[in-house]
Amino acid sequence: MxxxxxxxxxxxxxxxxxxxxxxxxxxxxxxxxxxxxxxxxxxxxxxxxxxxxxxxxxxxxxxxxxxxxxxxxxxxxxxxxxxxxxxxxxxxxxxxxxxxxxxxxxxxxxxxxxxxxxxxxxxxxxxxxxxxxxxxxxxxxxxxxxxxxxxxxxxxxxxxxxxxxxxxxxxxxxxxxxxxxxxxxxxVQTPPSGPIVIPQDIKMEAAIAERIVGETEDIERLGTPVPLTCPDCGGSLWQLTEGSVLRYRCHTGHAFAAESLLESTQHALEETLWVALRMMEERKNLLTSMAGRGQGYWSIQQEERIMEIKRHINRLREFLLNGQEHNSSTEQAG
CATH class of the missing domain: 3.40.50.180 (Methylesterase CheB, C-terminal domain)
Incomplete structure (x- = not known):
C-alpha cells in the first residue's frame, strides 16, 4: 500500500x-x-x-x-x-x-x-x-x-x-x-498546500499525549495556573493560552474544554451532595435511637436536633431531585 x-x-x-x-x-x-x-x-x-x-x-x-x-x-x-x-x-x-x-x-x-x-x-x-x-x-x-x-x-x-x-x-x-x-x-485529489510552521504549543501537547513529556515545567510553557483542580486526578489545572477554545490541562495529561470541565465539576458536586445526604440520614437515625433511650430534658433536646436535621435533609433532597429534573429536561432539549 x-x-x-x-x-x-x-x-x-x-x-x-x-x-x-x-x-x-x-x-x-x-x-x-x-x-x-x-x-x-x-x-x-x-x-x-x-x-x-x-x-x-x-x-x-x-x-x-x-x-x-x-x-x-x-x-x-x-x-x-x-x-x-x-x-x-x-x-x-x-x-x-x-x-x-x-x-x-x-x-x-x-x-x-x-x-x-x-x-x-x-x-x-x-x-x-x-x-x-x-x-x-x-x-x-x-x-x-x-x-x-x-x-x-x-x-x-x-x-x-x-x-x-x-x-x-x-x-x-x-x-x-x-x-x-x-x-x-x-x-484529497489536490496536493496539500506548502509546508507551514506547526505552532509549538500543538507540538508540545502532542508530545504530552504521547507521554514523551509531561512534567509540570512543560505544562507551564502552555498556560497559566488557575485555582481549579482536575476532576479526574485532583491535580492543579493550567488554563491554556493558545488558540480560540478555552481549555485546561493538568500535568498528568487530563485535558478539558471549559464546557467539559464544567460538566465534570457538576457531576462531582452532585456525588458529594448525595454522600452528604446519606451521612445526614445516618445522623438522624442515630439521634432517633438515642432519643428513644433518653428521658426528660435531654430527650427533648434530641427531638429538636432530629427535627432540625430532618429539615436539612428535606431541603437537600429537594435540591438534588430538582437539579436532576432540570438537567434531564436540558439534555432532552439539546
Missing part, C-alpha cells in the same frame, strides 16, 4: 455509527488518504464488531489498529475501545493515556496528533455527537494549515458536537452526510 497524501481524521459520538456507515459508503478503496476514526463507545465494547460493520459498507480496508502499525492510504483505522489513537512518524500509536474531555479515545487527542505531524495534509471532520469533543482538535488542525469539515447540525442526529465546532472554529465546509463523501474525495 502507498503512503497517504492526506490524513482524514473523523470524530463522532452519539449517533456516530450510522453516520459513519453512510459516510464510508461514499469513499472509494483507492482513496489517496488514510482515514482515522474516533467513535465514542463504552470501554467494554467489542471493537472488531464495529470495524466489521464499517467494512460491509465500503471498499476501504478497515482495521482495528495495533500500536506500531504503519499508516497506509486506502485504509480506515478505528480507535480501539478505551484507547487513544495517535500518529507519529508514519505509524500509529495506540495508548491508554489520560482521558480528554472525559473520553478515551478522544477526538481532540487524535486531531491534535495529526495536526502536529502532518499539518496542511490533515482534513478534520466532526460528525453527530453530544458535548464538545473534537472542537479544540479541529481548531488546532486549522492553526496547522489543515482543513475543517463539519456535518450540518440540521442533518445530524445529535447536533452538539457540530454546533460546538461551528461556534468556536473557522470551518471550511458545512455539509450533510449525503454530500460529505464526494467532498472528501475531491479534497
Amino acid at each position: 502507498k503512503d497517504p497524501q492526506h490524513i482524514i481524521v473523523i470524530g463522532a459520538s452519539a449517533g456516530g455509527m450510522p453516520a459513519l456507515t453512510r459516510l464510508v459508503s461514499n469513499l472509494a478503496g483507492d482513496l489517496p488518504a488514510a482515514v482515522l476514526v474516533v467513535q465514542h463507545f463504552a470501554p467494554e465494547s467489542f471493537g472488531q464488531h464495529l470495524v466489521d460493520r464499517l467494512a460491509r459498507h465500503t471498499t476501504l480496508r478497515c482495521l482495528l489498529p495495533s500500536h506500531g502499525d504503519k499508516l497506509e492510504a486506502g485504509t480506515l483505522y478505528l480507535a480501539p475501545p478505551d484507547r487513544h489513537l495517535l500518529v507519529r512518524d508514519g505509524t500509529l500509536m495506540v495508548t491508554k493515556g489520560p482521558r480528554e474531555n472525559n473520553y478515551r479515545p478522544a477526538a481532540d487527542a487524535l486531531f491534535r496528533s495529526a495536526a502536529a505531524q502532518y499539518g496542511s495534509a490533515v482534513i478534520g471532520v466532526i460528525l453527530t455527537g453530544m458535548l464538545h469533543d473534537g472542537t479544540a482538535g479541529l481548531e488546532q488542525i486549522k492553526r496547522s494549515g489543515g482543513r475543517a469539515v463539519v456535518q450540518d447540525p440540521d442533518d445530524a442526529e445529535f447536533s452538539s458536537m457540530p454546533e460546538s465546532a461551528l461556534i468556536n472554529v473557522s470551518i471550511d465546509y458545512v455539509v450533510p452526510l449525503a454530500e460529505m463523501g464526494a467532498l472528501l474525495t475531491q479534497l
